[in-house]
Amino acid sequence: MPPVRLAGRYRLEAPLGSGGMAEVYRAVDERLGRKVAVKLLHPQALPPDRERFFLEVRALSRLFHPGIVQVLDLGEEEGRPFFVMELVEGGPFDRLGPFEEGPEGERILEAAAKVMEALAHLHAQGILHRDLTPKNILLTPEGHPKVMDFGLAYLLRESRHLTRTGYTLGTPHYMAPEQAKGLPLSPKADLYSLGAVLYRTLTGRPPFEGENDQAVLFQHVYEEPRRPEALNPAVPKPVAEAVLALLAKHPEERPDHPGLFRSALQAFQALRLATPRGGAGRSGHYPFAPDPRRLALKATLDLGGEVAWPGEMVYAEGRVYVGAGRGLAEVDLLRHEARRYPLKEEVTAPPVVRDGVYVGAWDGRFYRFRGAASDWSLATGAEITAGGLLLGERVYVASRDGTLSAYQRGELLFRFRAGGHLSATPTFYRGLLFVGSEDGWLYALDPDTGALRYRVRTGPIHAPVAAHGGLLFIPTWTGEVYAFDPLSRETLWNAEGVGEIWGGLAVDGGRVYVAGWDGVLRALEARTGEEVFSLEVGKVTAGLSAAGGHVYVATEEGRFLAVDARGQVVFEATGLGPVQVPPLPLPQEVLVVNLSGRLYRFGV
Incomplete structure (x- = not known):
């Protein structure tokens, strides 16, 4: 002792x-x-x-x-x-994973960039770590990574005489091919190990597994890992490419510039800006917003059609898209011009932006627009009343008749039948597909096969289920909100008396914001469900949006509010007419569109 x-x-x-x-x-x-x-x-x-x-x-x-x-x-x-x-007490690096769309995914990329920068400093001092594993990159309670455990560190001019006899040089699951073969090492060996750590963090599994260490080392030397998005379809392609580049077999092919994941982070933030609720996590959290205390009405624009629940505005490359009656409206923000691309039936779902703009319509078809016309569509066979979920090459579409249809490259993968109408777009989280139904159940499905893993009694669900911090936040039409752990299948808390909830929640800064037909905005602690504040705002059909420490609310009475973390209104506009879709925070402005299709641009 x-x-x-x-x-x-x-x-x-x-x-x-x-x-x-x-x-x-x-x-x-x-x-x-x-x-x-x-x-x-x-x-x-x-x-x-x-x-x-x-x-x-x-x-x-x-x-x-x-x-x-x-x-x-x-x-x-x-x-x-x-x-x-x-002392670093936040746990191992892979606790950040698996990768999820939303703030959690952003934290992984930010942490990966910081580790790349730390390794660059390490190597500039002539030091190799030689044993990077998730346990050797610890997190602070705030989630900042710290490289540690230099027991195998190699000082290029000071440790060459040390014997290797009886000493384990690295950890097999994270060992570079040249390290596995006992060859001389360069800083690129640490980069390979980081790639393996990130692969595990993103997908929940190491790049190679085997019955023993030798089987794992053989794969590191001779076999290629599966693409990360094959194990976790939420992983964006640029992130997967960056990790696979670090896992190149030949050291000279591995990128060593510290900005590798900064670039991936910027691309991911641009995607988050477009699809905070159209993404897999559906958190309602936007990465950017102006100071709401400086907002003023700058301009208005007619979109040419009704913009109703459960629609939503999405942003991509200077343009905003939203369903407007029997068509898709496109707004060029720079030119302040609106165009409308007609469809045979009413657009009844929020658009999703990926390699085009995807929308669902009442005729049961899911359309993709590239430019002014639809170049591709899927026929689901039933009216679409919820948005589509895109994960890699897969498309998941929920229909009014209770069917969730999954497609890959246009081919049907499976159909799942719930017991009631599906009004809310599915949520992908912790490797499962969650579908909320009006029959009062939340269904957890295998995203590959559609097999039912389990179901949870909740109450009728009309709004998307939000995901953040390892929890699902489930809004019900009867006015209850549940915090549910999808892995342990336990309900941590539930809040009652909110009134009918039609629009999505917003999760930001450890809080869940919810508003319903009772006219009250409530801020709840995400971990306990305790109420932080409540505020009379008016009847809310639209989902909430959060950005920069503020929550944005638009009501059926035509009010648009920005509320700070203390529950104080810091900006208000009235007389807008009924609003049924969430406000859209952008870096320099916040957009609001009313039921009749009038777009309001509030800028600084």
Whole structure:
């Protein structure tokens, strides 16, 4: 047993882990009154282990980067060396996954970019890590990554004489091919390991699995991993391409520029801007918005058709799309011009933007527009009353007759029949497809086969189910909101008395915002369901939108409000006419469209 107190100031509290060379403890620095981590060499450590221990200290001591754990002190107690470092308690890196559309996916990409930058600093100091795993990239409670555990660190000019006998050089599931073959290593080996860590984080599985270490190492050397989106269709193609580039077999083919995931993050943020509720997570959270206290009405525009529930505006490349009566309206924001592309029947679902603009109509067809005309459509056989969900090459379409149809490259994959009408677009989360029905059940389906995994009694569902922070937030037409853990299948809390809920929730900053037909906007704590504030706003059919610490509400009485985190109205416009679709926050303006198709542009 180690001493309870080291150097007269570090009181050991609990073990955090142990390896072949040393053990790590949570401790308290009694002199400064802060929590720290202490790494203490095993008493039976052999001379090579002792030398590696000091190599690790020397490696860490020359590194000063926010993405690398910092050494705070070095000492010895009863002949056992130890060093003190900052304590990182947010869990391993892969806790951020699997990848989901919405803020959670953005956090993974932001964290990946920070690790790339930390590795660039590490390599610039002539140090290789050689053992990057999810457990060796820990997260702070705020989700910031810290590279740690430099027990296998390789100082290019200082550690070549150390023997490899009896020493595990890396972890098989994350080991570069050249490392598996025992070849000389370069910084590109760490990049491969990061690619493997990110693959596991995005998909929930490592790139290669086998019955033993040798089987895994063989695959690293000779086989190609499956594409990440084949395991998790929510992974965007640019993100998958970046990870697969890091997993290239030949070191010279692996990109080493720190901005690799910054570019993927920017592309993802642009997609989030277009589809916060049209995406798989349906959180109602937008990445950008102007200061609402500076908003003023800048212009109005007639879209040429009725814009009604459950429609929604989406943005892509300077244009906004929304169903307007029997047609798709396109607004060029730069020119302030509107065009309308006619269809035979009324557009009854929110558009989705991917490689075109997709909309569902009352005639049971799901259309894709590229330019002024539809170049492709699917016939579902029933009236479409909910938006389509696009995941990679797959399209999921919900219909009024209770059928969820799944297609891939235009071919039918499966059909699932719920017990009631489907008015809400399905939600993809934690690897499952969730379908809310007017018969009062939430169905959890296998996205590949449509097989029913389980179902949960909720109450009639008319609005999309939101997903965030590992939870589903389920709004019901009867006025209840449930927080549900889709993995444990437990309901954490439910809030009652909201009134009929027709529009989607908004999840932002640890809160769930909900408004219904009772005319009250409520902010609830996401983890507990406790009410933070309530505010009389008027009857709400439209979904809510959140951005920049504010929630945006539009009502049947023609009010448009921006409300801050304290429940204070910081902007209000009236006399707009009934509004049934959510406001659309953009970087420089917020758009509102009323039932008759009049678009209002509020800008700064």
